[in-house]
Amino acid sequence: MAITSANQLELLQTAEAVAREKMIDPELVIEAMEESLARAAKSRYGAEMDIRVAIDRKTGRAAFTRVRTVVEDEELENYQAELTVAQAKQYLDDPKIGDTIVDEVPPVDLGRIAAQSAKQVILQKVREAERDRQYEEFKDRAGTIINGIVKREEYGNIIVDIGRGEGILRRNEKIGRESYRPNDRIRCFIKDVRREARGPQVFLSRTDPQFMAELFKMEVPEIYDGIIEIKAVARDPGSRAKIGVISYDGSIDPVGACVGMRGSRVQAVVNELQGEKIDIIPWNEDQATFLVNALQPAEVAKVVIDEEAGKIEVVVPDEQLSLAIGRRGQNVRLASQLTGLDIDILTEEEESQRRQAEFAERTKLFMDSLDLDEFFAQLLVSEGFTTLEEVAYVEMDELLTIEGVDEGTAAELQARARDVIEEQNRKAIENARALGAEDSLINFEGLTPQMIEALANDDVKTIEDFATCADWELAGGWTTVNGERVKDDGILEKFDMSLEEAQHLVMTARIQLGWVDPAELEAEAEEAEAGEEQEAEA
Known part of the structure; x- marks a missing residue:
């Protein structure tokens, strides 16, 4: 196919049609055509030549030109696309390095193979432009909800038509018992938008905790307006969820606002999540108070937090243990996700046994180390002493507050404790030296x-x-x-x-x-x- 006046206008018409169909800029299609024609011309004139094609945006005329660049004598490598300053003097009056000489060449006659190659270049460029357009459109919509239509299922993954593009709902991002057929309407959370080798991918989810948060934002105007804030969300998709909310207006109950009149607001979210039970919990800055709320409906007797280890111990009445743990550990697992802490649940009986064991261990320590009778050792432990160092180096007045302890007894206790500590230190240093520890x-x-x-x-x-x-x-x-x-x-x-x-x-x-x-x-x-x-x- 030669580029003649008869089909020059068709180039522009074709570019407009493709751009309309793919919803991309016509200029990108024309540039793809220019590149494909230039590649075809190179196969005719020689691959080493720098052949360029410019299509007139008004008439559709394609101008084929050969471009040669002026380079240093020692840098001359490609004789078809480069020339030296001396060679350029026959074309230019005062040639300089970097100048170009442009000569028009006759249009090429595209054979079947060249035409097919040109078509592939155009299709590739159009696909790239389409991918860029889709990525630019959806990259800022990550973290929002989108409505789509199911197109097909591939290996358990759902391909969703989301308007000017497609999204993928992976098998592990579906709520367990959900199934879809082509043309079903579906509401999803845009979890991520990434550039992949095969183009931009819009990854959808219905199990992400933020999907539920966004649903509440749609159903509860106070959340959308910022009067109520969702502070934490934890989900066991399709089964149960917990959501922590706080109100910045003292006159508005955050839990009541999220539940709605006769449960209308929360029920709309439950229906979208296939009947997932939702516990709405008032947020509290105090972790212990928030955790007590999060473990509802179980009652909590005591909470002990180890902030450094990021762990928390919860003591519950014996009859509340199964309720606090939940079926298959669901209740405590969701509470743990909500607070970001590892939670150990103990019954009151287990905690009592542990306290008794610690009491007995410390009593034995004082009996053995300080040569005390059981009563006196228990008296020290009950007063809060846990180590020999505390006895040895505590202020004398603290020992004198113990009933039956006078100055002489206190001094003797501290002397014994210090003697034991010094002996332990001596043995520790001896063992360290024996193991090879150096003076440094x-x-x-x-x-x-x-x-x-x-x-x-x-x-x-x-x-x-x-x-x-x-x-x-x-x-x-x-x-x-x-x-x-x-x-x-x-x-x-x-x-x-x-x-x-x-x-x-x-x-x-x-x-x-x-x-x-x-x-x-x-x-x-x-x-x-x-x-x-x-x-x-x-």
């Missing part, structure tokens, strides 16, 4: 003899070894693996060492060894503080 570690300020022994047992025997430790290796920590918190045991964790203390000790060791310049540390700290101040002002 033993004399390092901030480590007790028992800590040094524990480090030597873990093959940390010098100050250099200690300086290479990470803070979590010493103090322990938590790692999230596959959505679950996993405990990392620390070498010095049993000595109640915090991450901050571990960081300070390790940094002190590195400064002593000259690995870190304290001046640089101070400068970094000042920069970080200045950055925080700027963020706070913003």
Whole structure:
């Protein structure tokens, strides 16, 4: 097919038709045509030539030109598309490096293969433009709800027509018992929009917790207006969910507003989620209070929070245990997701047994170490003393508050406790030396003899070894693996060492060894503080 006056106008008409059908800019289609014609011309004139095609946007005339660029003599590689300054003088009066010489060449006659190749180039460019248009349209809509029509099912995944594009609802993002047929209407949450090798992909979900939050935003005007805020959501899709809400207007009950008149608002959400039961819980800044609310309908007797470990212990009456845990652990699992804490549930009887065991263990410690009778040891424990260090170094007045303890008895108690501690320290240092601990570690300020022994047992025997430790290796920590918190045991964790203390000790060791310049540390700290101040002002 030669580009003649008879079919010049058809180029523009074809570009307009394709652009209308694919909802893209006609200019992109014309550029694709120019590239395809240039590629076909190269196959006719030579692949090394720089052939370019320009289609007139008014007449449709395609102008074929050959472009040659002026380069340095030593850079001349492609004789068909480049030429030196000397060679360019026969075409230009004063040629310079980078100048171009443009010559018009005759239009090509497209054979069957060349025409097919040109068609493929145009289709590829059109597909790329269509993908870019779809990505630009949906990238800012992630996190919102969209209505669509089911087109087909592929290997359990649902392909959804969402207007000017398609979305995919994966098998694991469907609510368990849902099934769809072509042309069914469906409401989904746009979870993510990404550029994939085969084009932009709009990933949909009906199980994401934020899908339920967005449904409530649609049903409850107070949430949409910002008077009520959804603070946390936890779902067991298709079965049960918990949602924590707070009102910023004292006259509006957040739970009542979300439930609606006769349950109309929450029922609309329940119907969309295939009958998923929803517990609406008042949010509270106090974690313990919020957790008590989150574990409803179970009654809670006591809550003990370990903020550093991110764990929480809940004590419930014996008869409330199964209700607090829920069927297959559902109630406590959702409460855990809602609060972001690991929850251990104990009955009152289990907690009592544990307290008794701790009481007996501490009593035995004081009896064995301080040579006390059982009554006196129990008296110390009941007064809150848990370790020998507390007895040895507490203010004398605190011991004198114990009934039956005078100054002489208190002094004797402290002397015995200090003697035991000194003997334990001596043995710990001996064991550490036997394990290979060096004086550089033993004399390092901030480590007790028992800590040094524990480090030597873990093959940390010098100050250099200690300086290479990470803070979590010493103090322990938590790692999230596959959505679950996993405990990392620390070498010095049993000595109640915090991450901050571990960081300070390790940094002190590195400064002593000259690995870190304290001046640089101070400068970094000042920069970080200045950055925080700027963020706070913003």
